[in-house]
Amino acid sequence: MTILLALDDTDSLESRGTGRLARAVADAIAKHYPIWGVTRHQLYVHPSIPYTSHNSCAVIHIDADGGEPLNTALSIAEKTMLDDFVEGSDPGLAGATLDQVAPAVIAFGRDAQQMVLTQERARTLAANLGIWLKGLGGTQDGVIGAMAGLGLAATRNDGRFLQKGTIRSLTGPTPAELLLGAGVDEIMTLDGRRVTEGTIILKEGKAAKACPINGRVVLFVDEQDGKLVAVKRN
Structure with missing residues (x-):
């Protein structure tokens, strides 16, 4: 089974960026479970969406079953992201097994590449599907990119590799x-x-x-x- 961990740091000029943060999280998780890869996914660029140089999210693909491995991976990711938090960023984290990523999540990911979405839609979608989703600081707008990342990564046909x-x-x-x-x-x-x-x-x-x-x-x-x-x- 595959576990997907998606994060959007909505980084500030002082932070190290979503891609580098995702690789750091993946390296920490790799001490416990094998990592298939880390992918980057481009999201919608619009004046109302805060971003530094690009509006993108990152997804860590973990070769492990759900349950305890998912909880462990989420715990590692959350701690790493909180330790790295820089004032002015609005990080979000989402985690799910591949079979939890329903068509509605994929549709959300595609929409996030074409329009401005809301936290409410992201949180409602996660709640309805039992997907773990959490904002880790600031406005918590990163939950939007995190949910989008799950949907885009699940297609296995979007983005590019940050690490493989x-x-x-x-x-x-x-x-x-x-x-x-x-x-x-x-x-x-x-x-x-x-x-x-x-x-x-x-x-x-x-x-x-x-x-x-x-x-x-x-x-x-x-x-x-x-x-x-x-x-x-x-």
Whole structure:
């Protein structure tokens, strides 16, 4: 079974950001349960929604059954987030097993990419489905992004990976074989050709931006001046 933990830090300029916080939470949980990956999901950008550079949430995918593992993971996540709290941020945290993520949660996630939503809708949805949802400071508006993250991550077809296997350790020109052994399931050009060998150009100092596609980890590349360059999607 898969457990999903979604967080939205709605970070301030002084905080380390939702992505880095999610990786820290995942590292702490990994001491107890295996982590499949951490994904980033883009939400709606609108003047009425506070954000720093991007409006996104992050989801930790845990390979464990529900019950005690879910409670333990939530406890670790909540403590890590509260320890990291910076005045001015409005964090929210949500947790559920994959089978708790009903179609209404997926619809909520899609809506959160296209319109301004309310805490009331997020909290009512969580209550009706028995999903754990909590605001951890400030206005608690992060509960909206957290609920949206559950729905988007459950599709296994949205966002991109912030952490998967050892992909983050690779940067610059990298052999395709090394990427495929580090956590990438498939390398594909934008016109649909599979790549299994040769050198992939990753941005120096930046990790590969692989995406979840039908539950697989796919890195898209584009041919530029005879070289295969990794491109960012979502």
